[in-house]
Amino acid sequence: MPGGRLTQQERRQIARGLADGLAYAEIARQLDRPTSTVTREVTRNGGPAGYRADTAHRATEQRAHRKKAAASSRGDRPDAAPQPYGRDAAEVSAYEEVLTNVLLASGAPLMMSRVLAALSISDSGSLTAAELAEHLRVSPASVSKAVAFLETQSMVRRVREGRRERYVVDDDIMHQSMMASARSTAQVAETARRGVPVLGAGSPAGNRLENMARYLEFVSESIERAAEQAHDILYTRAPDLPEENAEKDAPA
Structure with missing residues (x-):
């Protein structure tokens, strides 16, 4: 199985596979690569609808350049402060890129x-x-x-x-985001319904807009209701660290 970074040709093959509607697993099989490699490549470069092979290749080269520069910078500062809570700096950086x-x-x-x-x-x-x-x-x-x-x-x-x-960024960032999404969806629903009398309630276009409004109203109300019900989850705290670990891992 080939290793290392994806080549530009492999990325173009991924793009063709996505355009043909192939699943990640099938694209990976054709490339003789793990499915996770294809999934990660597409996710970090625009998703199935936005993936562009040449753009993804350039972005990967730029990320590699930034990592090299960062590693060089860290090398100039061997006494840099350690990560708090026993974290691995490389893992944190990699996760930040994924997020x-x-x-x-x-x-x-x-x-x-x-x-x-x-x-x-x-x-x-x-x-x-x-x-x-x-x-x-x-x-x-x-x-x-x-x-x-x-x-x-x-x-x-x-x-x-x-x-x-x-x-x-507050602890309830996701709640605020969901509520904003619900309000935005409700606004689209209301705008769709305003078009029904303009186009005619009995016309195909009018019926389409009415159904669109009803659908989006239901989705908006469901998002808002679920967000309110789940709000307390955002304030659930993990158990405190054992005292000996807290002293060792907590930041100074």
């Missing part, structure tokens, strides 16, 4: 996905623009633009600290 790409595949723009992932994996759930810019190796202006978008989605809020701003 970023899943958010990207769900429809969030790249920089917004990177900012949200960075905030989500921080223990405090908050970072300043300067901290985010340094962590992501981007300009503060890029961070500010991303946060502005995330604010419209009720996923991040700003807190003023003197002359600087701190960006916060």
Whole structure:
């Protein structure tokens, strides 16, 4: 079984397989690769509908370059502070990339996905623009633009600290996101229903819009109801660490 990174030709074969409606397992079999390799490749590069072979290849090369630069930077600072809670820095970095790409595949723009992932994996759930810019190796202006978008989605809020701003992702981020989604869906439903008398209640187009409105209203109400019922789950805390582990693993 071939190992190593996917080649550009293999990525083009993945793209053809997706266009033909093949399952990940079938594409992987044709490539003689594990199914997980294909799944991960597609997920981190736009999903089944947005996957583009050449774009995915360039993105992979850019990620490899960033990792090499980061590794070089860490090498210049051998006394860098250890990760809290006994975490492995490489595993944390790899997970952050996976989370970023899943958010990207769900429809969030790249920089917004990177900012949200960075905030989500921080223990405090908050970072300043300067901290985010340094962590992501981007300009503060890029961070500010991303946060502005995330604010419209009720996923991040700003807190003023003197002359600087701190960006916060609350524990109930998913609840706020679901409620915002429900409101957005309800708005589409209402707009669809307004078109029914315009096009005629007995016409095919009018009937289509009416059914669309009824469907979206049901979905919106279901999301809102489920989100409210599940809200308390977001505030469930894991049992405290044993005292000896807490002293060893907790950040200083």
